[in-house]
Amino acid sequence: MEDEVFLKVENRDRLLKLSQAIRKEFPFSVSMHNCLLLHALGYASAHDFYELKAHTNTRIIFSKSKGEQDTVTLFCCEGEVDLLMEGLKKTSLIDWARPFFFLHLPVYMSEGIKALVESRVEGQADFQFPDLFLYSKSDDAEDLECPARIRVRHLGERGVRQMHAAWQYNRYVDVNVFLSMAQHPTNVGVYEADAEEDHRIVATSLERAGDKESAVAWVALTFYGTTGMLYTLESHRRRGLARLALRVFSRLQAKRGLVPHALVEAYNDSSRKLFSSLPGWRKVTRTLVVGIGGSLH
Known part of the structure; x- marks a missing residue:
C-alpha cells in the first residue's frame, strides 16, 4: 500500500548495516541486532524487516514473522519512542484483530506500548518483563x-x-x-x-x-x-x-x-x-x- 508508513528492507546488505548501526545501543538492541545478523548471513529467513519510511536518519526497526502473524519485534532509541508509536498507529502491518506477540522490546517502550495496546485491543493483553542476561x-x-x-x-x-x-x-x-x-x-x-x-x-x-x-x-x-x-x-x-x-x-x-x-x-x-x-x-x-x-x- 502506498500509504504504508514502514518500508520493507529488501536486501541482506542493508540488514547487516542496520545490525551494525544499533550496536551502540546495547544491551537494549541485542535481540534485534542478532536477529538482523542471522538474516543478513542467511542463517535464518523467518522474519521480514521494515524501516520507518519518512525518517531515514532514525534507527527505528520493525520486524514480523512471515506467514501468519504471530510475532512483532521492535527497536528504536529511547528518544525515538514517540515517533515509533505514531508509526505503529498508522501501519497496516499489524492485524490487531488476531492474537499475536510483541517480543523482546526495550523496557523504555513500556508506557508507549501499553497506551497503544489499550487504544487498540478490547480484551486480554499479557505484559511481562523477563530479565535480560548478557555474556562477555x-x-x-x-x-x-x-x-x-x-x-x-x-x-x-x-x-x-x-x-x-x-x-x-x-x-x-x-x-x-x-x-x-x-x-x-x-x-x-x-x-x-x-x-x-x-x-x-x-x-x-x-x-x-x-x-x-x-x-x-x-x-x-x-x-x-x-x-x-x-x-x-x-x-x-x-x-x-x-x-x-x-x-x-x-x-x-x-x-x-x-x-x-x-x-x-x-x-x-x-x-x-x-x-x-x-x-x-x-x-x-x-x-x-x-x-x-x-x-x-
Whole structure:
C-alpha cells in the first residue's frame, strides 16, 4: 500500500548495516541486532524487516514473522519512542484483530506500548518483563573441558527433531524451519561417546553429529537471536551438561559476531541461578514481552 508508513528492507546488505548501526545501543538492541545478523548471513529467513519510511536518519526497526502473524519485534532509541508509536498507529502491518506477540522490546517502550495496546485491543493483553542476561567473553577466561564419555557437536537431524519436539512453542514453527536453520552453526548438542578421557573443546571447531544420533542435551539460537531451547533429557540431568552446552555455545556465538544473551522469566528460578553462575554471564536489564489476545504461556 502506498500509504504504508514502514518500508520493507529488501536486501541482506542493508540488514547487516542496520545490525551494525544499533550496536551502540546495547544491551537494549541485542535481540534485534542478532536477529538482523542471522538474516543478513542467511542463517535464518523467518522474519521480514521494515524501516520507518519518512525518517531515514532514525534507527527505528520493525520486524514480523512471515506467514501468519504471530510475532512483532521492535527497536528504536529511547528518544525515538514517540515517533515509533505514531508509526505503529498508522501501519497496516499489524492485524490487531488476531492474537499475536510483541517480543523482546526495550523496557523504555513500556508506557508507549501499553497506551497503544489499550487504544487498540478490547480484551486480554499479557505484559511481562523477563530479565535480560548478557555474556562477555572478556569475563570468561576458563578453558572449556569436556568430561570423558561425552562429546559436544552441532546437532544432526535427529537432534534437531528432538529439540523441536521438546520446545514449548513448537506449535508455532514447523520442524522443517528448524532443520533449515540447523545447517548453520546456530546450535550445540551434547552426546554420549566412547571417549575415555577428558578433553579440551574449541567452540569454533565443532563437528556436526550424525543424522541418526540422539542428543542428551542441547541449546540453540531462537529466530529472534536469543539463546534458548535449553534442555537436558531427564535421565541425564544433574551432570552439568546444560552448563557445558551453554558455555560452548556462548563462545561460539561471540566468535561469529553475535551477542550471546538470554531472557529469563520471573518464575524460572532454575534458569536464573544457572545464568547467574556461568562465567561471563550477568543480568543487565529487563525486556518487555506482550501477548495480545492471549497469554504468553
